[in-house]
Amino acid sequence: MNLSQVGEFGLINLLKKDLLPASPGVIAGIGDDAAVLQCAGDCWQLFTTDMLVEGIHFRLDWCDYADVGYKALAVNISDIAAMGGRPTHGVVSLALPEHIQVADVLAIYRGLREMAGLYQVNLVGGDTVKSPGPLVINIALLGEVPAGRAVYRSGAAPGDLIYTTGRLGTAAAGLYVLSHQVNCSPSLKEQLIKAHLRPVPRVAAGVLLAGLEGVSALDDNSDGLAAELREICSASSTGCLIWQKALPVLPAVSRLAGRLGTDILDWVMNGGEDYELLFTLRPKHRRAVEEALQRAAVPFTAIGVMLPAGEGLLLERPNGVREMINMRGYNHFAGSPAG
Amino acid sequence: MNLSQVGEFGLINLLKKDLLPASPGVIAGIGDDAAVLQCAGDCWQLFTTDMLVEGIHFRLDWCDYADVGYKALAVNISDIAAMGGRPTHGVVSLALPEHIQVADVLAIYRGLREMAGLYQVNLVGGDTVKSPGPLVINIALLGEVPAGRAVYRSGAAPGDLIYTTGRLGTAAAGLYVLSHQVNCSPSLKEQLIKAHLRPVPRVAAGVLLAGLEGVSALDDNSDGLAAELREICSASSTGCLIWQKALPVLPAVSRLAGRLGTDILDWVMNGGEDYELLFTLRPKHRRAVEEALQRAAVPFTAIGVMLPAGEGLLLERPNGVREMINMRGYNHFAGSPAG
Numbered sequence: 250m251n252l253s254q255v256g257e258f259g260l261i262n263l264l265k266k267d268l269l270p271a272s273p274g275v276i277a278g279i280g281d282d283a284a285v286l287q288c289a290g291d292c293w294q295l296f297t298t299d300m301l302v303e304g305i306h307f308r309l310d311w312c313d314y315a316d317v318g319y320k321a322l323a324v325n326i327s328d329i330a331a332m333g334g335r336p337t338h339g340v341v342s343l344a345l346p347e348h349i350q351v352a353d354v355l356a357i358y359r360g361l362r363e364m365a366g367l368y369q370v371n372l373v374g375g376d377t378v379k380s381p382g383p384l385v386i387n388i389a390l391l392g393e394v395p396a397g398r399a400v401y402r403s404g405a406a407p408g409d410l411i412y413t414t415g416r417l418g419t420a421a422a423g424l425y426v427l428s429h430q431v432n433c434s435p436s437l438k439e440q441l442i443k444a445h446l447r448p449v450p451r452v453a454a455g456v457l458l459a460g461l462e463g464v465s466a467l468d469d470n471s472d473g474l475a476a477e478l479r480e481i482c483s484a485s486s487t488g489c490l491i492w493q494k495a496l497p498v499l500p501a502v503s504r505l506a507g508r509l510g511t512d513i514l515d516w517v518m519n520g521g522e523d524y525e526l527l528f529t530l531r532p533k534h535r536r537a538v539e540e541a542l543q544r545a546a547v548p549f550t551a552i553g554v555m556l557p558a559g560e561g562l563l564l565e566r567p568n569g570v571r572e573m574i575n576m577r578g579y580n581h582f583a584g585s586p587a588g
Numbered sequence: 589m590n591l592s593q594v595g596e597f598g599l600i601n602l603l604k605k606d607l608l609p610a611s612p613g614v615i616a617g618i619g620d621d622a623a624v625l626q627c628a629g630d631c632w633q634l635f636t637t638d639m640l641v642e643g644i645h646f647r648l649d650w651c652d653y654a655d656v657g658y659k660a661l662a663v664n665i666s667d668i669a670a671m672g673g674r675p676t677h678g679v680v681s682l683a684l685p686e687h688i689q690v691a692d693v694l695a696i697y698r699g700l701r702e703m704a705g706l707y708q709v710n711l712v713g714g715d716t717v718k719s720p721g722p723l724v725i726n727i728a729l730l731g732e733v734p735a736g737r738a739v740y741r742s743g744a745a746p747g748d749l750i751y752t753t754g755r756l757g758t759a760a761a762g763l764y765v766l767s768h769q770v771n772c773s774p775s776l777k778e779q780l781i782k783a784h785l786r787p788v789p790r791v792a793a794g795v796l797l798a799g800l801e802g803v804s805a806l807d808d809n810s811d812g813l814a815a816e817l818r819e820i821c822s823a824s825s826t827g828c829l830i831w832q833k834a835l836p837v838l839p840a841v842s843r844l845a846g847r848l849g850t851d852i853l854d855w856v857m858n859g860g861e862d863y864e865l866l867f868t869l870r871p872k873h874r875r876a877v878e879e880a881l882q883r884a885a886v887p888f889t890a891i892g893v894m895l896p897a898g899e900g901l902l903l904e905r906p907n908g909v910r911e912m913i914n915m916r917g918y919n920h921f922a923g924s925p926a927g
Contacts, residue, residue, distance in 0.1 A: 250690040257716055260690065264697055272710040275677070284712035286677055286730075289629025296712060298728055300681040304720040338614070338625055342639040342726045351589040351599065358603055371611040373623035373635060377596055381643040382721020387681045389637055389728030391625075 277401060280484070282331035282469060283392065285399045293399055295392035297328040303383035311427045314353045316446045318360025321386045324471060326368050327450035327524040329392035331469035333400040333459025335452060338371045342387040344380035357386070368452055398459045400467035405485035405529040409465050411553040413497065414454050414525045417474060418513060419444040421520020422502045425511070437501050448524040454547045455526055461541055463534025473521035475574050478562055481529065488560035491553035491574065494567050514564075518575065529555055616740060619823070621670035621808060622731065624738045632738055634731035636667040642722035650766045653692045655785045657699025660725045663810060665707050666789035666863040668731035670808035672739040672798025674791060677710045681726040683719035696725070707791055737798045739806035744824035744868040748804050750892040752836065753793050753864045756813060757852060758783040760859020761841045764850070776840050787863040793886040794865055800880055802873025812860035814913050817901055820868065827899035830892035830913065833906050853903075857914060868894055 252260065261280060272278070276285040276293060283297035301307060301321045309317075322339065329336045341361060345354065354377075365372050370390070423445030425431065426438050451469070458464045466485055468477045474491070482489055496517055506513040530538055542549045556563070562574040591599065600619060611617070615624040615632060622636035640646060640660045648656075661678065668675045680700060684693065693716075704711050709729070762784030764770065765777050790808070797803045805824055807816045813830070821828055835856055845852035869877055881888045895902070901913040 252684065252688060252690055252693070255690055260693060260716060263690070263694065275710050275712055278710070278712040279714065281713075284677070284679065286712065288627060289631070290627070292628070296677060296679055296728075296730065298679040298681050298713065298715050298726070300683055300715050300717050300724070300726060302683050302717055302719055302724075305683075305718050338623070338635060340623065340635055340637040340728055342637050342728075344639055344641050344644075344724060345591065349591060351591055351594055351602070354591070354599060355602065371614050371617070373614055373617040373625065374620075374637065375618065376637050376639050376726075377599060378639050378641055379644050380641055380722070380724075383719070385639070385641075385683060385719075385724050385726075387637070387639060387715075387724075387726040387728075389635075389679055389681075389726075391635065391730075 277399070281401055282328040283334070285332065291396050292393040293396050295329050295332050295334045295394060295399070296389070297325055298387065298389040299325045299328065300385065300387040302385050309384070312446050314356035315360035315363070317384070317386060318357035319364045319447055321388050322361050322364040322370065323448050323450050323524065325388045325390040326364070326370065326452060327448070327469040327471065329390060330450050330452045330455035331467055331526060332392070332394060333398055333455045333467060334392035334394035335456060336368050336370045336390055336392045338373050339365070339388055339390040341372060341375035343375070343377045344385035345377065346380050346382070346384055349384070368450070394459060400459050400464055401484065402466050402468050402481045403484035405466035405481055405487055405555050407487055407555050407557045408532060409529040409555040410532055410535060410551050411489060411491065411527070411529050411555060412549050412551050413470065413527050414451050414547055414549050415523065416497045416499050416502070417470065417523050417525065418498050418502055418516035418520055420448060420522035421516035422505060424520065424522070431509070433505060437505070441502070445522060448522060450524055451526045453545065454542070457541060457545050457547065458526070458528055461534070461538050463531040463538060464528055465531055466529040468527045470523045470525045470527050471521055473519040474527070475518040476521065477527050478574065481527065482558070482562055485555070486558050488556035488558050488562055489553055490556055490560070490563045490565060490571070492565050495550060495552045497550040616738070620740055621667040622673070624671065630735050631732040632735050634668050634671050634673045634733060634738070635728070636664055637726065637728040638664045638667065639724065639726040641724050648723070651785050653695035654699035654702070656723070656725060657696035658703045658786055660727050661700050661703040661709065662787050662789050662863065664727045664729040665703070665709065665791060666787070666808040666810065668729060669789050669791045669794035670806055670865060671731070671733060672737055672794045672806060673731035673733035674795060675707050675709045675729055675731045677712050678704070678727050678729040680711060680714035682714070682716045683724040684716065685719050685721070685723055688723070707789070733798060739798050739803055740823065741805050741807050741820045742823035744805035744820055744826055744894050746826055746894050746896045747871060748868040748894040749871055749874060749890050750828060750830065750866070750868050750894060751888050751890050752809065752866050753790050753886055753888050754862065755836045755838050755841070756809065756862050756864065757837050757841055757855035757859055759787060759861035760855035761844060763859070763861070764848070770848070772844060776844070780841070784861060787861060789863050790865045792884065793881070796880060796884050796886065797865070797867055800873070800877050802870040802877060803867055804870055805868040807866045809862045809864045809866050810860055812858040813866070814857040815860065816866050817913065820866065821897070821901055824894070825897050827895035827897050827901055828892055829895055829899070829902045829904060829910070831904050834889060834891045836889040836891070
């Protein structure tokens, strides 16, 4: 069977079922943003890894080496944030094509170091090998969360409200600007490209949410809203309803999409890489959680509500019509375009 | 500057100096087999990562997918053993070429699972992405060692005895058999190829050595004896003398090298991938350590003695002549052949 027939999620399910049994000391293994490990003391340890491959996740004619290092660490930090944790220690593996220069490798590390400095991550080791093909960077990252406080994808229930931090679709707009000749102001272009190349993981928001009552599920928006909703709904055995009118998008991004004849919903649902946090909330905790987010100056928007599983994953159009959410969120091996 | 001009070790030194400063909570960062992290409780945590790339570290016409998974985890476990620790939890990243089948990926995981089962490693997560080029597998592995008991490369002093576990050159002979038409008995061929494809990390020996007084430095023989000696001598600011006559080699491997007209010393010094442990020992603890290894049925051989740094790295030939050790041990980017 070909990989595109099972897809990334199908593969994870195969692996979970047959090959990677649960073990003592492992509070949560494969299948969430990070594994959760028992450890001595009053913290749980988080452990995640993400690999970026040249030509799939980035193109060196669209970014520089420092951007690659920066983003590779940022997406791992976002996985820790998506469990409600803080990152602590990381290791970096690089497969380097023959032609690469020492200055290029040092630039990758400058990007890594910049991101590491922003989030107090200690880069403590790594491996550097030759590649006969693309540049590959893999990071494995540890984090910590107070014992009992990790937030999974699986805790949502029908009736819970669905929120996102920040704005959606900005990174997808940045990718579009990088990959097309787009006529827009240099400052907007720069802002959108930065959103794509230099995402800002929501660690403070994740830590805050993990400490609040009523936050029932948490995920980071790496693969597009549609894919993340599917993950939460699948893990929680629920459906969901998203209100299109509520989706937070930068006005300049909406206007750009309109001008280009692109469906803004496609950028939001399928673009991914915004690295915002998607979370669900028991309605009775709504006021307390919203006030806490406001006090912490974390931008957030309620974008929908969880439904019973039988309802499926629905989008309410501005005219009130409900339709199934189109599942084209980025999924390795499913043949959709790279982000 | 090209990478081949600085080499892997030069690159690590550049990174250590400028980009990866020491941090609180990090007992030992980049530059040994694994990082050593402070953690709550009476253990230190070990953290390592190793990446294997198709065409560089393995060829799929010489091994099957299960071998790739098995070895990728084995080499990481060996890094933990080389600090005196036990492995605990791992995460696996795979970059998969388009043509790969689901059955192939499951075979990689069967190999991983087999190795994980032998050493009680919990595989708790990972990342699976597309590759436009070679298959790439990266593993990051955690381990633990009693607090204060990690053994570094840097602890050797002139006068310390140098030991290796097991036999050297066997994996190099296996690689030779895989890559050449060699006329030898099927059972020998199988044994040698297995040494190359299915190395056995020395976890029990590492844990034992870390608990004994007088063991001053420890490393695993992944890149060949010459490279590992250089690492210990460089980290410890010493020289060394190796007695060629003492080097432990399987008689069948010696005979094969002789028959092929290959210098067995090249396999031992530069072949690598035996994943035996190389360690140094204060002479006054010799009897106690040797007895402990014998009781634990760990095969070992004294192969030399540490010298002051000014003496360099020397090999004593069987005729008593001393010469400098030829530094061709496998080093990425230095242009030597892949192992």
